[in-house]
Amino acid sequence: MSIKADFTQGFVRNHWYAAAWSEEITDRPLARRLLGERIVLFRAPDSAVGALEDRCPHRLAPLSMGECADGGLRCGYHGMVFDTQGACIAIPGQDIIPPTARTRAYPAVERYGLVWVWTGVGKADPARLPRIAGYGEQGWAAITGGYQHHHGNYRIEIENLMDPAHTTFLHKETIGNRAAKDVPVQVAQGEHGLKAYRWIENVPPTPLDRKSRDFGESHVDRQISFNFELPATSFVDIAVIPAGMERSEHNLMHGGLRTFSYKFLTPETDSSTHFFWLHLRNFRQDDVEFEDALRASLEKTFNEDKDMVTAIQREQEETGLRQRTAIAIDRAPIMALRMIDRMIEREKNPQLAH
Amino acid sequence: MSIKADFTQGFVRNHWYAAAWSEEITDRPLARRLLGERIVLFRAPDSAVGALEDRCPHRLAPLSMGECADGGLRCGYHGMVFDTQGACIAIPGQDIIPPTARTRAYPAVERYGLVWVWTGVGKADPARLPRIAGYGEQGWAAITGGYQHHHGNYRIEIENLMDPAHTTFLHKETIGNRAAKDVPVQVAQGEHGLKAYRWIENVPPTPLDRKSRDFGESHVDRQISFNFELPATSFVDIAVIPAGMERSEHNLMHGGLRTFSYKFLTPETDSSTHFFWLHLRNFRQDDVEFEDALRASLEKTFNEDKDMVTAIQREQEETGLRQRTAIAIDRAPIMALRMIDRMIEREKNPQLAH
Amino acid sequence: MSIKADFTQGFVRNHWYAAAWSEEITDRPLARRLLGERIVLFRAPDSAVGALEDRCPHRLAPLSMGECADGGLRCGYHGMVFDTQGACIAIPGQDIIPPTARTRAYPAVERYGLVWVWTGVGKADPARLPRIAGYGEQGWAAITGGYQHHHGNYRIEIENLMDPAHTTFLHKETIGNRAAKDVPVQVAQGEHGLKAYRWIENVPPTPLDRKSRDFGESHVDRQISFNFELPATSFVDIAVIPAGMERSEHNLMHGGLRTFSYKFLTPETDSSTHFFWLHLRNFRQDDVEFEDALRASLEKTFNEDKDMVTAIQREQEETGLRQRTAIAIDRAPIMALRMIDRMIEREKNPQLAH
Structure with a gap:
């Protein structure tokens, strides 16, 4: 018998995955690739955790090279600001924000001192988080x-x-x-x-x-x-x-x-x-x-x-x-x-x- | 909108490109890749700058591993010597130089303390060099x-x-x-x-x-x-x-x-x-x-x-x-x-x- | 003329190739790739040299991460033991050894202070070893x-x-x-x-x-x-x-x-x-x-x-x-x-x- 190694079988996506320890998430954004996707994790002013696609829709600058400022995560290249939902809330030099100015937001919750991120399309129900005995x-x-x-x-x-x-x-x-x-x-x-x-x-x-x-x-x-x-x-x-x-x-x-x-x-x-x-x-x-x-x-x-x-x-x-x-x-x-x-x-x- | 990143669009070739600072070019050959092509830069005995394909036609040894000697750039492997026009002017051990014994020469000029190289097929006119104000x-x-x-x-x-x-x-x-x-x-x-x-x-x-x-x-x-x-x-x-x-x-x-x-x-x-x-x-x-x-x-x-x-x-x-x-x-x-x-x-x- | 570099021409396989110096082969297994194949070399208790495919048939763990023990080369992952002929002689936790539990063994001999390995399919005749004058x-x-x-x-x-x-x-x-x-x-x-x-x-x-x-x-x-x-x-x-x-x-x-x-x-x-x-x-x-x-x-x-x-x-x-x-x-x-x-x-x- 020989069992083939099939690396293209992919991942279970509709699941909460551990993304980081809570103490890793501060107002300094953290880049981490999860299930093949580049994600930036950061803590918003209201202390909620943001988990966004780590890529500004403008010229694809990694948002993790930016900083938490102006009420969201601000791109380090041209200053576009995104909230934890992935919506752009400011573009320096213009008043109108085009509808394409968005980056994907991933559901994120904290429990057990860990940040859990959901990359699937199904409902991200916190009741489905793993339980840790003791x-x-x-x-x-x-x-x-x-x-x-x-x-x-x-x-x-x-x-x-x-x-x-x-x-x-x-x-x-x-x-x-x-x-x-x-x-x-x-x-x-x-x-x-x-x-x-x-x-x-x-x-x-x-x-x-x-x-x-x-x-x-x-x-x-x-x-x-x-x-x-x-x-x-x-x-x-x-x-x-x-x-x-x-x-x-x-x-x-x-x-x-x-x-x-x-x-x-x-x-x-x-x-x-x-x-x-x-x-x-x-x-x-x-x-x-x-x-x-x-x-x-x-x-x-x-x-x-x-x-x-x-x-x-x-x-x-x-x-x-x-x-x-x-x-x-x-x-x-x-x-x-x-x-x-x-x-x-x-x-x-x-x-x-x- | 999404704009594709097309890396195969290539380069404008009929142009003088900065290749090196003049002081980098001595009788110690310098390897530098320009517009995708491996080029060796060196200073000939008459102090002209040579810019040759960095590859001996014999066994492809990089000419930049050789030295300036015997009136040109001498390959470090078997001693074939090339002038700044890419012509082989000596092959140790034989008198006849076959016509294939050539390497490509690129037009090169010095101005503003820089060496400029032309990799295109059009006429390499020095009048087309960039101008530097001041x-x-x-x-x-x-x-x-x-x-x-x-x-x-x-x-x-x-x-x-x-x-x-x-x-x-x-x-x-x-x-x-x-x-x-x-x-x-x-x-x-x-x-x-x-x-x-x-x-x-x-x-x-x-x-x-x-x-x-x-x-x-x-x-x-x-x-x-x-x-x-x-x-x-x-x-x-x-x-x-x-x-x-x-x-x-x-x-x-x-x-x-x-x-x-x-x-x-x-x-x-x-x-x-x-x-x-x-x-x-x-x-x-x-x-x-x-x-x-x-x-x-x-x-x-x-x-x-x-x-x-x-x-x-x-x-x-x-x-x-x-x-x-x-x-x-x-x-x-x-x-x-x-x-x-x-x-x-x-x-x-x-x-x-x- | 241009002569193509054809790296797919392969190797002469029916030949003894130097694989290691004798003093490199001890009871600490040595990983070495020969003619494209990952091989582990080790010295068996009877001081014969073993040359096996460096891959446990179970989950492909490199046998070179194991150790000489239990009368052969023991895999460092689950303890399966192989002799110099590539046969599995022990599997912890079970008595029956399935016929697929084998790894390829290569003929190996020592001469002139070197270990010679044969990766071909032809007869590995020691008379065909190179001769060293003096x-x-x-x-x-x-x-x-x-x-x-x-x-x-x-x-x-x-x-x-x-x-x-x-x-x-x-x-x-x-x-x-x-x-x-x-x-x-x-x-x-x-x-x-x-x-x-x-x-x-x-x-x-x-x-x-x-x-x-x-x-x-x-x-x-x-x-x-x-x-x-x-x-x-x-x-x-x-x-x-x-x-x-x-x-x-x-x-x-x-x-x-x-x-x-x-x-x-x-x-x-x-x-x-x-x-x-x-x-x-x-x-x-x-x-x-x-x-x-x-x-x-x-x-x-x-x-x-x-x-x-x-x-x-x-x-x-x-x-x-x-x-x-x-x-x-x-x-x-x-x-x-x-x-x-x-x-x-x-x-x-x-x-x-x-």
Whole structure:
């Protein structure tokens, strides 16, 4: 078997994608390409976030080279001013504003400290924003602001994130665990995503577990659940408890370590992805030194993924293939990609009922 | 409206283009691409400038990797020697020089401290060289040697240079003047070019004006005339006088500041331009410190243009468009580009009489 | 005349090509592209060299990002293990190894301190390895480990190496000799290659000769023979003796300086070449300081070739031509390239008898 790498399959467009961390958006405009489109993000005087096509309709000057002034975003070339709806509200040297003097505006909202942008044609309903468990709740600490630029198509990212098996080898110095390598994975599919999970029983804690809590000489039981929420959210839920402890909801939440690790994948182009990450934990919430070490460890782990994604993107481009042989662990990744394909198909042919 | 960006429209070829500053041309050959063609410039033993196709006819070695020796330009690979007419005058190891052993020679002349090269097929008449007002005349000081490499098609440069309106916004820290932003521009077309000009009356001096002369608390009247001489010369003529002074020729020349700012645009490729600049002034002629500051300020201004030109080139390549909406200030730039188009058309179809 | 530059003519594949120096191959896998193919080289536990397609059949992860472990080369992504024959011998998480779980293995052997790889379909017979005169013999010293990466098609390299004439001009500071420039070259063709040679008589020693031996005020006679062994070996044999000395075999070997300079050209892509070099001499065998200077001088010489090859590759790509005029010295290079063309033709059409 050979599976072709088709980079022209495009993106699910009717979805909120993470575009930036809120603190990135100020009155200094920020250029960012999302789903192939050049977009400028800025904060208007009323503190609303603007997300416009990053191109003045006059001579295509990037609006991100301009500045927030005169009540909107002012082009740095000839001073035309645009509001957050993309309407031109001033043209120096003339009173009449022609109807073509507009730039496309994208719906944008802020939640969870992130700015979310909608590039599709469907209704941009804030009720469809992803939900982040634990965020802002008592007993939870969050590492925010995580961002990496990855040189790979987002499908390679999804394969990576739905695939518990790679952690043993790619991340052997951080989250990897040799003991896990032969433990099979269960897969469960829902309407809006799927889950691959397994209990790894009676194994030594990973290096990261040991840094998080003192398990002494004890082994641990470890539940890891890789959740994929269509089309762009990875949510890894990890519970680590002393080996043999009863697996009640209460114990899973309070008996050891509980971690919610989110990644929001925003396609930049056909061959690159914005990788936003957010990490929540219910332990060592106020330990700054621990948090710094944890952040560094996660950065290292995600950089290992980034290097692999970059290499695979290059190989897919060179060969025109995605893979040549399938193995047992591919089940969840293949299901996830099929779900994506169906969503894209439905967007293109809305008569294919949902 | 949408205007397509057509990079295949080519260049006016029957014209003298600035190729280098005279002091750049020595017995060390210089490689420079002009109007898409790789050219090597060098100074022959009789001090004439040679301009040859930068490619040995033998194995295409760039002649610019060779040296001036044996009475001409000697290829650095096998020692074939070429004179300034492109004829091979020596081949080591053989007596007979085959007729194919030639490289194309381009007419080249020196004037105004610049080397001018002709890449067309028409008659290279030195009478058709651009004229530079004030150059070498009593009472005038010149900043010479100005050069930048710009990553944009020369048409984007022309739009920029025929457009007084952008200075308010793009150059607000140097030559820009907020007071000017709503002053309309007059446009006059001649046989060999066109002029866009305006008086900006009773305004505060710009930062650069203040550095040039002490106007005290006085406002100024400022005439700025953007001249475009087909197909590649921009000549900006600026007169600044105390507000209200009579606008006689004498006062314009002696009552304040008079500046002639020349730019010679030489297309390198479809997407890049050699930007030679030469600045003449009739004030503070011997003030070295002032001149250094002025040169730095001009470099900064032209770098702002360069960054904008680079960005617009990128957007034109990405969208295939030049602009999507027209505004009032576009009149002169659009006229200039139409004149260029007609010149190119006439070169291709000489029967379209001039 | 104009000779087209045809980069699609491909390579002679049924041949041993130098792939790496033996000391480069350890248990840390090495990625190297050979004849357009991505290959990973590694040393197996039994110290055999493995040469595999550098791509895991699962998701195309480069195997060179993995490590030698578990009895073979283990993929760094999901831990699949491959032996030197390309067979998968382990897949974590499953017992059955599907028949598609293979990667291509290339024949590889070690000789002369080099690893040789065969990318063709014909029989990889070690008897067809190139032979290196003097290697490992009494009275000879070798500089090994020479490697450069050249940005040119290997045909440009062959033209360079079969062309004694260029040394006068391109290498005037090292091996070049102005006295040689008009001495004609003899060419002799054999079944497996050809030879271009000449005696340069009664000339001053080159700078490198002088560093090698004290010739006092004496001139020298110098035989230089440029041998090309199809399809990828250049062997330059240089004998330098005091001018007028009898040219017996014994004198050529013992009366002055004798040098065997080998280059093994391995196409990397259509536009780049691995340049392995090996230098043997029968003088100053134990003089470390001399050897260091000699190595530096050779590196400098080959870098001059590299710069020229890079420039010519660029010109060939820009013009689509190889050359526009032929001169006397082209005889051997043209013969060499024709022999290559015939070999490639025979590989494609085996019925064209050898």
